[in-house]
Amino acid sequence: MTIEPDTKDWTWVLDAPCAECGFVAADVAVADVAAVIRANAELWRVVLQGPQARRRPRPDVWSPTEYACHVRDVHAIFDERVALMLSEDGPTFANWDQDASAVELRYDCADPSEVAGDLSANAEAVARRYDTLTADVLERTGYRSNGSAFTIGSIARYHLHDVVHHAWDVRREATVAAYQGRAAQYRAASTSSSADVEAALDDLASRLAPGSRVLEIGSGGGRDALALEARGLSVRRTDITPAFVALLREAGHRADVLDPLVEDLTDGERGGQPYDAVWANASLLHVERADLPTVLSRLAATTRPGGWFRLSVKEGVGEGWSTHGSIDAPRMFTYWRAADLDALLPTTGWRVEHSTTGDGLRGERWLGYLARREHE
16 A cells, blocks of 8 residues: 655644654754764664564554654755755755655665665764864754755754654654564563562452462563462463563463454353453553554453453653663653543553552652453
């Protein structure tokens, strides 16, 4: 399916925050652009090693590899334009049709590993050019073919928004890729539970009969599933990251690659019987804010009336990339306020029984929720 061409004029992001990715041009110092471009290139290297690098999330949306091809070419185009602005007075840039380039250069057939190398090389070339800029050249001007005027300072910020925005476009795939390449590292770093998690495990087990079936969303290295089983429960292990599922299977456990947003949640081992509980410890914090109501509703639909749901997410506002924690690759986190979850859960089939707040190992704040499936 052909991708619908983007006909929007994005120069408005120089004057107002981007409502989608949150980029604020006014907050960017030109002296910092090169460093951000280099960091962005490293993120793309991770994305392009991921299991979903060539998969389009929808037929009308680019795959991560196609987005990366665009970012690769954006770096080359802006390198040329800044060079032209430095060498000429008020140049007009040649028109670049990004959508035509995607078709002509067959972004859809590109090899992710080759794109990663080329993107990194182009990013480094333009970053080096930005490194050379001095204050006296930042007001030099240039013009796009449609008449839009730029200074070197504004074109650097405009360029940066483009690559930051497209990293935001693939934030879901980037997060999966980060865990995919570091699954064993994550498992090794997360073998012990905090006192809060232990208390939540005890609490859930106390509310369920022995042998009760628990759907675990985001099994990761497998620590919590073992703890639930040690408390007499039966656990269906699932994770969206194939490498985690492979590790679980290697350890002798049945486990499924499962995306709770779109895939069938039915328990095939028990003939489609509803689950007695859902355990989602520090996993749904990677779900985009707009998607969480759908996920919560789908989990409610597959849980028996009166069944239980344990959820924990990071407290905060908005969303953002993080390299803190058990692995150092960037992952996108969605932060939540208690008031918002208090309002959301009842609309998706869950009655909040109680909630807690606690401190994480690195000073972050966590929200923990125990909710019950509403009766029909």
